[in-house]
Amino acid sequence: MTDGAHSVGFVGMGLIGGSLARALKKTGFASSITAWDHDPEALERALELAVIDDAAESVPALMDAVDIAVLATPTLACEALILEMLNNPGRAQCVTDVASVKGDLYRAVLAAAPVGAALYVPGHPIAGSERSGVAAADAALFERHRVILTPDANTHPRALELVHALWAAAGATVQCMDVEEHDSVLAATSHLPHVLAYALVDALAQSPIRDDIFRFAAGGFRDFTRIASSDPVMWRDISLANQDALLAALDDFCEHLNTLRDSIATGDGAALENTFRSAKTARDEFARDLAARDRVAS
Template sequence: MNEPQHYRLGFVGIGLIGGSLALALKNAGFASSITAWDHDPHALEAALELGVIDTAAKDITSLMEAVDIAVLATPTLACESLILEMLNNPGATLCVTDVASVKGDLYRGVLDAAPAGAALYVPGHPIAGSERSGVRAADAALFAQHRVILTPGVDTDPLALGLVQKLWTAAGATVQCMDVNEHDSVLAATSHLPHVLAYALVDALDQSPIRDDIFRFAAGGFRDFTRIASSDPVMWRDISLANKDALLAALDDFCEHLGALRTSIAERDGASLERTFRTAKTARDEFAKDLAMRDHP
């Protein structure tokens, strides 16, 4: 039997990421229909009004009965209970995936509580986002030329994995598979730690006795460095707690480097400071070149 070219898609959670993916897949012709359920009825009303989805489901069970591919796009700490509900009520669904930023505990929870359904579950994480939130911020181009990491297990159904790879490719992303623990360590360093640092810097300056002058005279560098501190605090609270061990390891390593820089400044060790700055500049310049090649292949 030929594999269909258009799929009935279901979303549990329809905020920025779910809404953006729904729009991207609509535009690509990947979706024949899009159904969503969200605990917030206002989010569903907005998604219908904007044309992001076609139908609002009354509950997760009815959604799973009506779709081929189900995507969980909710805050990280809410994921485990919802993914288990989805897997325990598979309905007609061929595969289930998610967009959570932390994979390890979630995947292990699925293996423990729903081993039969785990074959249909393909953990996923798009490396894309925005400081904005909610379905009204949805952007069909959000994933274009961005990477998506999948962390399938040894028992993952190859058909399910193939469908999720196809879904993200249709959304314009580049798909890469990775070990679940490696994913959490890499993301702790490259995403979770920078968000924690941005929040910490803005919070510290906000409590300074010269706060008003600091924010009055802050310019482009401060704006660029702290942009992500405008992200959803609840989402980043959940991510920080869900990836606690890997994030603490990244924080400890950063604090050690920051302490070394403090010592160099205190001791007026200009040579050490310059070595650190030059090494960092070289690494950042190489990253920028790589990023430019990704954006303009």
């Protein structure tokens, strides 16, 4: 375990960065929080809300001021910034990120910042909100949620120790995973559901009876489509960054959807019931496992 409090820096100050900053200050893991963001208004707001203690004038200035640096920007902005951080590490003992897609980013680091790669511990918190911006920051956002780290043989043990301790201090359960496995799993469990929610709402919004559709939509529609209120730019970036894995997940889903369509078209009630029953069993097992994890965490 790590000892003492640390100076933590954030490149990017939105919902995730702000929430992690609040959590680390609340638990005492961070003795100070410094941030840099391309948007001066985001930094001003973070200072006003006491989410951060100081604003850095540049990424190199931030790296010179902190022990631990966290990249918390939109996915497609990550590559240039992570290379700037790792090629100018300053006094930082480790660098991590919160991007939803790891493969391309880590390959870029190995190619363009091979020395700094030892300090880099790719990370992804499986937590979020349809809200965005530092004003929505919540210190409890990561409690009882998983964070996936994707270190490899290049990763310095001290860097991994620090990043693991950082997320544990925020209340998260930390798990390590292979980079490619991470991208495939997240394509199926997070990226695909967001694409489906956006697609459904967009299709219904273009219907000639859209007013009645939305007027009479009830709880099931609300629950299924909640994530379609998420940041469109962020999810555009994630979809493009994880293109191969997401396309594979989409193709697999479309096959299942076409099978369901055929069952409906041919009046095959037995096939429909079998599919629905199998899905209910899997969903119920997932709900029981989730409830058990929550009981253990509490």
